[in-house]
Amino acid sequence: MVSNNIEALLKRYENGETSLKEEQQLKKYFSQETVAPHLEMYKPMFAYFLANQQEHFTKQLPIKTKTAFNYKWLAVAAVVVLTLGYYMKTPVVASYNEYAYGTYDNPEDALNEVTKSLNMISNHFNKGVSTVGYLNEVNKGTATLGYLNEIENTTGIIFKNHQ
């Protein structure tokens, strides 16, 4: 009785005419322990279909949430840069004043001051040069060393004789 019905279903199944519901019926029938002996060969097929539904994709997806570029932060950054810039401006001026310490705005004053300091430098320089005069003594010393040449001449003659 049941097997007759199943046979009819199988025929339509092979022609691709069964509905999903009827196919469920077939799967259910063939998942039983015992089926009609002449239909035995269908068993692994339906068992395979059912077993295959259990296979799962287990790999982890490397999904990263892309955060869209937020222009608000650009504004915040701009404000920070501007305030920092303003804040830094004052110390820069102060350091320039320090650097410009001792300069003159009037060229005449500047000239006087420069000649004064140059005079002072040349005074000290001359003093230094006069002490270097002692170096002449050294030159004298080297001149007397010239006598050593005479010794060399004589030794040269001696060596010649030996040869």
Place this chain on the structure above:
Amino acid sequence: MTQTEFLNIVMPFKDKVFRLAKRLLVSTEEAEDATQEVLMKLWSNQAKIEEYKNVEAFSMTMTKNYCFDKLKSKQAQNLKIVHTNYEDASTSLQKQVEAHDSLQWVAKIIESLPEQQKMVVQLRDIEEYDLDEIANMLEMNNTAVRVALSRARKTIREKLTITNNYGIK
């Protein structure tokens, strides 16, 4: 769209994508890569997801196309290493074990089917989609799907009958 929203959309059918990919590419690793690729493509096109009428069907079509590309590029290679290449002529122990494992036989039979029939069987008998849905996914018409399905089922039955009767008749 947040990550969780996306995963909620994708979760119900990611296994189906994986199984279809595996049906076509055979190797589990390759199928995993294919699934990941397809889902990542969806993710990067998330803005368009709302436009698609049926994300699931669209993903299945994408999977099919992706796997076909993979298969094509594989065939283009000169050296072909398919698992059938290193088959042992003598009946190995593994083969004997496999012979007992009738499910393995079904898998082998389905594997020997043409690609289109493989996909139709996968989508209909395993994933249990409507014929119209399958036609939509595979970009075929309804009748062609039915014909492919019928041919595949007949082939499976014939081959199973042969193996079942082997040694008996």
